[in-house]
Amino acid sequence: APSYRLVMVGSMPHKTEGTSDSSSVIAEMENNAGYPRVVRLTANGQFKITKNNFRQSLEALCSEGYI
Secondary structure: OOOOOEEEEOOOOOOOOOOOOOOOHHHHHHHOOOOOEEEEOEEOOEEOOOHHHHHHHHHHHHHOOOO
């Protein structure tokens, strides 16, 4: 079992080592078992972590009972 329950992602390099045939580390985590849930943080249609989208994501996850 993974040590983490959730990964919140923003901007990062598109291609990294260890992603097998996946197009990105995000796709690798989303499409393969064994990884924690992935939440993409965006602002204005682009990957970006802001105080607002971080807070909104946490509130939504709490509301659904995930955390």
